[in-house]
Amino acid sequence: MNPQDGAVHATTSTAEMITQSTLASFQNTKDPRTKELLLAAAKHLHAFATEVGFTTPELIRLAEILTTAGQISDSSRHEFLLMSDVMGLTMVVDYLTNKKPAGAHESSVLGPFYRADAPWTEMNGDISRQQNCGTPAHFSGRVLSLDAQPIAGAVLDVWQVAGNGLYENTDPDQCEFNLRGRLKTGASGEYSFWSVKPVPYPIPVDGPAGLILKAAGRHNMRPAHVHFIVSAEGYQTVISELFTSDDPYVEGDAVFGVKESLKIEYQLHESAEDEGKYGRPCPFYTATYDFVLVPGRTKQEIAFSAGRA
Ligand code: BEZ
Ligand code: FE
Numbered sequence: 001m002n003p004q005d006g007a008v009h010a011t012t013s014t015a016e017m018i019t020q021s022t023l024a025s026f027q028n029t030k031d032p033r034t035k036e037l038l039l040a041a042a043k044h045l046h047a048f049a050t051e052v053g054f055t056t057p058e059l060i061r062l063a064e065i066l067t068t069a070g071q072i073s074d075s076s077r078h079e080f081l082l083m084s085d086v087m088g089l090t091m092v093v094d095y096l097t098n099k100k101p102a103g104a105h106e107s108s109v110l111g112p113f114y115r116a117d118a119p120w121t122e123m124n125g126d127i128s129r130q131q132n133c134g135t136p137a138h139f140s141g142r143v144l145s146l147d148a149q150p151i152a153g154a155v156l157d158v159w160q161v162a163g164n165g166l167y168e169n170t171d172p173d174q175c176e177f178n179l180r181g182r183l184k185t186g187a188s189g190e191y192s193f194w195s196v197k198p199v200p201y202p203i204p205v206d207g208p209a210g211l212i213l214k215a216a217g218r219h220n221m222r223p224a225h226v227h228f229i230v231s232a233e234g235y236q237t238v239i240s241e242l243f244t245s246d247d248p249y250v251e252g253d254a255v256f257g258v259k260e261s262l263k264i265e266y267q268l269h270e271s272a273e274d275e276g277k278y279g280r281p282c283p284f285y286t287a288t289y290d291f292v293l294v295p296g297r298t299k300q301e302i303a304f305s306a307g308r309a
Contacts, residue, residue, distance in 0.1 A: 019046040065208045072207040076169075078112055082209040085109060085255035086218075098238075104146060105230065105291045108240045108257040113167040114159060114227065118180035126194040127158060127181035130174065134163030134196025136284040137266060142189040143230060143291045150189025151293060154232035157182050158193070160225070165201035185232075197266055197285045198224040200249050213254065220254050223247035228291070236296035242289055264289050 022042045029035035048054070069079040084090045090109055098107040121127055128134065143154040159180040161167050168174040185191045202220045205213060213220050224244040231237040243250055245263040266285040269275075275282050 015046070015050055019043070022046070065211065069208045076112065077204075079207045079209060081112070082203065082207070083212065085203070086209045086212050088256045091256040100294060101146065103292055104294045105238050106240060106259045106261050107238050108259060108262060109255055110239050111227065111241075111255075113169065114229075115169060115177070115180060118157060118159065118182050119177055121181035121183050121193060123183070123186060123190075124192045124194070125181070125183070127179055128162075128194065128196050129178045132163075133174065133178060134199070136194060136280060137197040138192065138194050138278060138280075138284065138286045139226070139289070140190070140192035140286070141289045141291065143185045143191065143232065143293065144189055145235070146292060146294060150185075150187070151232045151235065152185055152187050152189060154185040154189065154191075154230060154235075154291075154293070155182055156185070156191055156291075157229040157231075158195070159227045160195060160198045161201050163196060163199055165199050194280075195226070198226050198244065200224050200247055203254055218254065219249075219252070221249045221252075222255060223249035223253055223258060225257075230291045230293065231298050231300075232293060233298065234295060235293035235298065237299035238291070238293065239299075242287075 019042070023039055026035060026038045026042065029038055069083060073079045081090065084093075094107055094109065100106055118127075128136070143151045143156070145151055159167070162171070162174060162179055164171070164173075166174070168176070168178040168180065179195060181193065183191050183193055200221050200223050203222060204210065205220045210220065212218075224247045225241040227241050229237065229239050241257060241262060242264045243253075243258050243262050245265050250258055250263065264287045266287045269278065269284050269286060270282045272282075274284075278284065278286075
């Protein structure tokens with residue numbers, strides 16, 4: 001036998017012994033879910049290291065990258081989540097967490113740009129709160145239950161980028177809460193509001209998430225989308241987005257957030273007749289979408305019962 005083969009086998013079996021010792025060290029973990037997570041994390045991390053022959057310099061480099069992710073993060077910049085987003089982990093977890101029956105409105109990533117307490121906006125109101133922030137777009141539809149009953153008083157919390165690809169809170173040229181608003185549905189579950197047609201935009205690449213994209217030769221664009229959090233008493237809250245169906249990045253979202261049911265078409269209006277009908281100068285777009293909710297507890301109720309309200 002080649003002595004070098006023997007050395008490799010000795011190392012492998014020692015690594016296996018360390019895996020077994022590590023797993024044994026977690027056996028007394030009190031909380032069952034924590035125990036399950038720690039055991040699986042150790043098992044899969046060790047298997048990952050063994051599969052790729054992970055080296056000490058690589059482990060140190062990984063530690064440096066994670067340190068940078070911590071240093072670049074603050075209350076509005078969550079680099080670990082961004083790394084999870086570009087690794088596809090956020091959406092894998094979304095599919096596992098938010099399984100929905102057929103026909104229900106599906107969830108997607110929240111993203112880092114949400115702001116609570118957006119101004120309440122009346123039916124058919126306008127959330128573009130300043131001039132020239134994009135081509136106007138009118139959104140309308142209904143919030144319905146799975147059995148197609150209208151849900152009155154449902155809340156839509158909406159936010160999106162302006163025509164320059166920037167969210168209001170990252171752009172000194174936009175006013176406070178521009179392109180953000182909260183709306184309530186009417187008696188027939190109907191909603192409508194004016195905004196602008198969203199555009200594709202880049203996610204930040206000045207941190208470790210950018211390193212991953214660059215190493216892989218991947219782009220950092222998200223297809224145009226409007227974010228919605230839809231909630232109603234007695235129904236599960238849904239955090240999601242609606243994507244422009246013909247966007248150039250719709251099949252290649254940098255964070256894998258697109259689901260087939262979340263694609264919408266925009267209709268361009270250019271006629272004098274449509275100007276009269278909508279009371280707006282052309283050109284503008286319209287888009288329609290019905291949000292179908294599943295019975296259950298709202299996010300607030302879940303947070304409250306877990307003592308986090
Ligand atoms: C966003 O859509 O706002 C977003 C989502 C994930 C990562 C970065 C941005
Ligand atoms: Fe976004």
